[in-house]
Amino acid sequence: MSTLKRSPLKQTDSNIRAGTQAAVKRRSVEKLEIQHRKRVRTVEGGGRSRTIEGAVQHQHRKAEFKKVDEGNDEGEERQNVNDNKTSNNNITGAKSAKTGGGKVTPQDLLEWQTNWRRIMRRDTKIYFDTTEASHKNDKKRDLLKRGFMSLGARITPFFDTDVTIVVTQRVIREYSRLPETDVLARAMIREMKIWDYEKASRFLNNLDVDLEAQECKNPLPPSTLSNLLHNEKLYGPTDRDPRAKREDVHYFKYPHVYLYDLWQVWAPVVIAEWRPQELNNPDRLPYPRVKPGTFGRCPFVGDGHCDELSAKRIMKRYKRDNQNEKYALQLRILYQKSAEPLSYTFDEFKTTKPLILSHNYPNSHECHDKLMGVNTQSSEETRSNQSVESINSRVDADTTTANAIKPPVKTVWKTPAVANLPPMMMLSRQDTEDMGADDLCRKKPRIPQEIKASGVVQSNDGSAVQGNGLGPTRASVMNKNMRTLNRLVVDKKFHGATVSPANASIGSTKPDEGEHSVKSDAAKRPTTSAATVKTSTGTTATAVPTATPAAHHVKMTSGYCENCRVKYECLDEHIGSEKHQEFAHDDLNFEPIDALIERLAASRAFTNRF
């Protein structure tokens, strides 16, 4: 075999020969250590072996070395591992002895190929030396890269200690002359393989990698590349410290709420942060807190500007409570013995008295008495007795009058309505929940509007519904500009809706008006927060427009039509549209419903026969 043909051997030798004897020795000792360590690791790692040795040892067991070419590399290592021979001569000697020996059988080649393919797949990290790289070789380098990658090897853009192979185009005779910082010098110290381009392509050839074919293929799939770049842009280079602070991440500085996916697969569910100046006014916090309040109010709304201790409200409450007393006492009687409301006969009802446990807590009656200047001292002593007495007489009066007309249950139960409220019939015209009985401040509902169902969509934003609640889900990832725009729209709506009641409450301090400001307070919350840091991806500031009658009307006419998949401004107009009519007239659309209607009719007919 000619030396030319064995040039890799020669090169390998030259690598070694270049150093002094001492250097070689040191290097070999180091190598031994490293390999020892590697072997230990191999044992530890079980199946996942450092397969360079694995491959070599495997060959060694065969006790024959017929490799001509790349086999030399392994031969060299094998030598070191098994013979502990460190001298240059020994290696070359052994090599020449073996290489001279025989030919590569197809079987051996196959074995060698399998081994190397495995190594490539599992444990190879290749670094292409960029020092003195000339551009004319760019194409070649690209080709080699693709060749290696097709084998599953990793190509790293940065040199580090995990690199196993360095491919260079420099021809270096004496490695010791290289500055210590040079990549190749470091590679030498670290026992990495150093291949030039020729060697690399020969290697690939022997592994049946068709570089020509690779060349024909398109360069690296652009998507992958752009993905990589994209990822790098997003998450920074892969080697950075994950704990370090980053420019493109907003870190919370102020009081905040953050609900996020621990696996970071999904966008955070809630992000909200408030600047200190937004939290200055404890009465207008942009987030909920318990403001206990009184009088049945939502504990997160509180009494606001409604002063329940004001004379006017005490009077009103007293009046209201008197009106309601009969009903409340009836309830007591119904449920005082059993959870099953007893269907009292009329006479029983008349004679049954409520059981009332005495107590000494302040109440609306007492407040009223105090206010009216009633001699509280005497009344306090006899209060419970007194009130019980009065209850007694009141119930009696009620039942007797009821008795005279018709069965009490009907009349008594019909309207437990509240002072000055419109009659029940009127109530039901409105959103009953709205009017409900906000009793004293009856002008406005306690909350901006009836608690409407949120809509049926698989919504991903935490806001309450707008329109008729059928609208589609918003884009999953909302772009920042979009979000800002959205917010502006909402803000506008809000200002439109809330300006008047808010103004109204500023002018007057009448307790009646108090509710206004409570409400506008609540309505303003999303507005103020929208203007600031609160940018919850989930809960982009939206909220329901207040339930002023005008807003109510607007809400009812505009909405989303699920059937035509369009938003409309005017319901009537939309329903009359050709598209909608076409849908409405197509019976096919309603087949399941029709089938159900038929079934219902059939079962009704069946039961009606009996």
Add this chain to the structure above:
Amino acid sequence: MGEVPPEVVEEMQELATAVPGLKTRYKLLDKIGEGTFSSVYKAEDLTGSVIKSFSRHFWDSGNRQERRYVALKRIYVTSSPNRIYNELNLLYMLCGSTRVAPLCDALRHHDQVIAVLPWYRHEEFRNFYRDLPIKGIKKYLSELLQALSFVHSKGIIHRDIKPTNFLYNPQFGRGVLVDFGLAEMESDSKSETRHGKEMRTSENYCPCKGEQSSQGQTQVYPGNHPHHKGKQTSAMPSAAHSIVDLTKGYPKHETRRNKRANRAGTRGFRAPEVLMKCSNQSTKIDIWSVGVILLSFLARRFPMFQSLDDTDSLLELCCVFGTKKMRKCASLHGLGFDVSGLEGISEDGYKGGLAEFIQQLLHGEVEAGTFPSYSIAFETYEFLVNRSTGESIAPSVEFQVAYNYSQHDLKKYHDEVWSDHYWCLEVLDQCLTLDPHKRSTADELLSSTFFNELVDSDCTEENDDEDDVLIIEN
């Protein structure tokens, strides 16, 4: 009946002519409700056939005229036929219980669908929630839970349990569940109990699913345990995300998708798992809503939560339960939860739990004197005060003898009130358990001691139902 305003009369006339066949069978009387997706009218069943076949369901108020009334639900034409069919079909499936409003009839003309249901003389929740005695609350809950027990047994989640959707009459002690517009079948969660890492990217996956992994903390999440770094990276679905620590901040330009989950329901009544976008929502979300109603009853506040949006809702829950419990709950669903610097929101919430929360709310009203002298709320308040001060649960109270009641009667009444409150609070805790797996089912709640006195009166119904269903299926 009062006057029907002209615009409503006009609207009803319009409707009667718009749907052929309506006039001959029903006479529209009044509009009684307007919801998000429909309007409801009171009408008279002219043929009597509906009433005859569903007589069981109609409440007997002793008034013959009333027994002829039905409710016509006009579903807005902007709803898709699928959605309408879903609602009607669920109602049809659920006609076996007198505690669910059955679908008696339906009409369709083009896109206009009208569902016919019985009319119920119910009372507005607002009108009685402050005055209903503890035993009345018990009856209300029992009716509601029995309705839910039936609905849940069919694998259906109502999704919108709130007082408006449970028509109740305290005088009769009867209630009926309505509005299945948001209801859905419970998804079969048993099919995939194993959770692979790759499933995290699936929208249908929630870590709370499967092996009751209530110890959410045992799972290893990236970025949370820096010591297990090697492990994490191999477990990461997408290596790129692990590179940034996003537990202290969020990317300025979010590229990840928002997880979507069914959130249908009403703010203030949504269970924490709904707020946290759990994709494994079960019938337990209805139980949570029951708990919210019960909380309203006991604290005499309605609505209990204001909740302009889900963030507010979560924070309101934090106010009550404390951030620690909420964080634990979030981790069940694979979420991290961080609240800091918000005054009024503490780590532990109310140390004494919901009982303390209620007590404080009642205390506010008692101090201000806003309860009427006859208020039943004093019973709850006194119970809670005694409970928190550690005095004996049933202290001997000097009873004032009133009417013809003896000291003995009052004492007995007092004891009953005391023990009812005790068990009621237990039910409340069971309903408002943050972990849906630990939250009780409707059936479990019904077997609570609280409902003991009611058990006997209702056990026969299910048998009747079976017969009824058979007939209909014929």
